[in-house]
Amino acid sequence: MSWLERRWYQSGQAPLFLRPLSALYSSLALRKKSRDLRSQWNAPVPLLVVGNISVGGTGKTPLTSYLVPVLKEQGYRPGIISRGYGGRSGVYPLDVSQAQGPQQTGDEPFMLHKRCQCPVVVGPDRVAAAQYLLQHYDCDLIISDDGLQHYRLGRDIEIAVVDGLRGLGNGCLLPAGPLRERPERLQTVDLVVCNGQMPTGLADLTGAFVMQLEPEALRSCSGEDVLPVAHFTGQSVHAVAGIGNPQRFFHALKQTLGMKVIPHPKPDHHQYQRDEFHLVPRLPIIMTEKDAVKVADFGLEDAWYLEVSARLPDNFKLQLLERLAAVKSDKGKSQHG
Structure with missing residues (x-):
């Protein structure tokens, strides 16, 4: 951010020098x-x-x-x-x-x-x-x-x-x-x-x-495999998110699903390259569904997206x-x- x-x-007034631009x-x-x-x-x-x-x-x-x-x-x-x-x-x-x-x-x-x-x-x-x-x-x-x-x-x-x-x-x-x-x-x-x-x-x-956005499943980014949402509870994972507020996604993985998150925030609508996923240490990669559609052809191993449904x-x-x-x-x- x-x-x-x-x-x-943050609490407090907006920056004074920007107020004329707001007007x-x-x-x-x-x-x-x-x-x-x-x-x-x-x-x-x-x-x-x-x-x-x-x-x-x-x-x-x-x-x-x-x-x-x-x-x-x-x-x-x-x-x-x-x-x-x-x-x-x-x-x-x-x-x-x-x-x-x-x-x-x-x-x-x-x-x-x-x-x-x-x-x-x-x-x-x-x-x-x-x-x-x-x-x-x-x-x-x-x-x-x-x-x-x-x-x-x-x-x-x-x-x-x-x-x-x-x-x-x-x-x-x-x-x-x-x-x-x-x-x-x-x-x-x-x-x-x-x-x-x-x-x-x-x-x-x-x-x-x-x-409320309720987690439904973990789905493979490059295949048809499906895991229960609690599969990685207690484990360390790489979390990748190119959305408007990545911290909300990381918070959900940590607080709702109990994962130990190594965060990788990206700009909203980020266009990924294959080499961005050579992450160390080698751990499962969890991302949003919005990010997953952009990497479906990368053939990533042990990469999953969190499917959520609104209630x-x-x-x-x-x-x-x-x-x-x-x-x-x-x-x-x-x-x-």
Whole structure:
């Protein structure tokens, strides 16, 4: 974690010399939001955005993985759109099913397509991605993985995800703090999901729920082998994580699964090279599912990823489905009106 990130999440005021830059950021962001809203595109089907108001990993992708099967059980045919951070493609929108691998699509969309078994389309222009999805697939609901601040994309339901441990940091906008939008923005979304615990200051927020990420299994990075999550309890392991908040992953391995962790944090969306895994001493390697999709072809021995599943209160699902039913009814009336 850089010096600046540490300052964001420490007690005390934000660095004085960065506050004018935060004011400039706020002005530019509000101007862009106003411009985007004037040209906003609204999908003919319900569109749900899963996003956050802070930079870094908060748990958006696990929540999206949770939502898809819940929606399928209710008879919806969901599709996912994503920016595709970390991917490099010469053509957008890009259908993940036609891509050559995560280096082209980005790690999170590739993982979501593999795990959720539903259409996934990536591109920096989320409106174009959504239109492509509707043109090529029989989807009656769109989930935007990230994109809360992509206001040109109309949305019917907004879910904001907050890191339960770090919360909103010092509550300041970039670069003095970690926020893309002011804390009051959480009052305007439909649902707030706090990853791991309810942060101080958000306990009274209406429509806030706690999401727990529960370990399910350890799966081989290069094969089909599966181990129980407690297989390496009490043992020393190398832990590799190229996610927004690697420390959360290392903490889970140590505190929840009882492993003795040698941490290897990497930048979010890190593009791995084979020689990065010549780790000493030779021990089992544990990584996230998001990292594992990028090293599947490396042929790593004794390398595993931790498969986790999100758990949320039943009331979260009930509120979400009620909102969706209302949106679906409204859109049906407008199309036949």
